[in-house]
Amino acid sequence: MTSSIWKRVTIVGCGLVGASFALALRRAGACRRIAGWDSRPATLDEARARGIIDEVDSSFTGGGDSSSDLFYLALPVGEIIRFLQESGSRIRGGALVTDAGSTKVEICDAARACLLEGRRFIGGHPIAGSHLAGIAHARADLFENAPYVLVRNERDDEGEGAGKSFAAFEETLRLTGARVVWMTAAEHDRAMAFVSHLPQIMSSALAATINEYPDADALVNLSGTGYRDMTRLSASSWSVWRDILQTNPAPIVAALDSLTEKLKTVRDELHLQAGLQTNDLPTTGKLFAQPHRE
Numbered sequence: 001m002t003s004s005i006w007k008r009v010t011i012v013g014c015g016l017v018g019a020s021f022a023l024a025l026r027r028a029g030a031c032r033r034i035a036g037w038d039s040r041p042a043t044l045d046e047a048r049a050r051g052i053i054d055e056v057d058s059s060f061t062g063g064g065d066s067s068s069d070l071f072y073l074a075l076p077v078g079e080i081i082r083f084l085q086e087s088g089s090r091i092r093g094g095a096l097v098t099d100a101g102s103t104k105v106e107i108c109d110a111a112r113a114c115l116l117e118g119r120r121f122i123g124g125h126p127i128a129g130s131h132l133a134g135i136a137h138a139r140a141d142l143f144e145n146a147p148y149v150l151v152r153n154e155r156d157d158e159g160e161g162a163g164k165s166f167a168a169f170e171e172t173l174r175l176t177g178a179r180v181v182w183m184t185a186a187e188h189d190r191a192m193a194f195v196s197h198l199p200q201i202m203s204s205a206l207a208a209t210i211n212e213y214p215d216a217d218a219l220v221n222l223s224g225t226g227y228r229d230m231t232r233l234s235a236s237s238w239s240v241w242r243d244i245l246q247t248n249p250a251p252i253v254a255a256l257d258s259l260t261e262k263l264k265t266v267r268d269e270l271h272l273q274a275g276l277q278t279n280d281l282p283t284t285g286k287l288f289a290q291p292h293r294e
Helices: 016-028 041-049 077-090 105-114 159-175 185-211 216-221 225-235 238-247 249-274 282-288
Strands: 006-012 031-037 070-073 096-099 120-126 147-152 179-182
Touching: 006 016, 016 031, 016 159, 031 041, 070 077, 077 096, 077 105, 077 238, 096 105, 096 159, 105 120, 105 185, 105 238, 120 159, 120 185, 147 159, 147 185, 159 179, 185 216, 185 225, 185 238, 185 249, 238 249, 249 282
Parallel strands: 006 031, 006 070, 070 096, 096 120, 147 179
Antiparallel strands: 120 147
């Protein structure tokens, strides 16, 4: 346990990530009180019943400024942007606002445009979670040993106070067990396009390829762990991934182009093999010889 870093934290969005962050804060003793807000009353009821939050932050629906000194926006990307646009003015001066969105450029742009002077913003993305969504799957150790990207808001007038707030949040993340990685918003979105967004598209495309065949059930019944591992992500929520694809199109296109070129080369070599024109599969062989990186 440690002395509290924050007097009051508001979790905006009490799903898997938001509720897990609240549980991690409580376990670390990093704040005195935890408030929550969610568009679903049943989720707020469950969060209070389970002791994930202490109270509901009603300022976003009842008017007035919230008294919290840290706001954690754990919503889909589009809803984070909408929250900043519609409710950013209800965040008190001196507070720190952060998010857990899966893309960063458009969120950081919205924060710069919507938050009033004296409200500080630091973009964030925990590289943790699951295809299983919702408060029912929340756990205090979700962020342990996981990378957590932070993106500093590029303002010229941040000053010493902002620096202290950023340092306090970085320390908070370390208390949750996360591994903090500082990046620019553009660097983050490019990296995620390759190691997160591209795997999701591949998984969904593979599942769709099998599902379009009349004997899809029979094919799946013959599958092993490889197919199940490859298609696990296809169960992810479209409402979440729609926003990700819409807010990071150019980097995702670049990642898809790179993968598509390799798949096209393999297809062309196999076409030649099927036509008995060659027994050589040089590029395909190189792909199978790639080192495994974790």
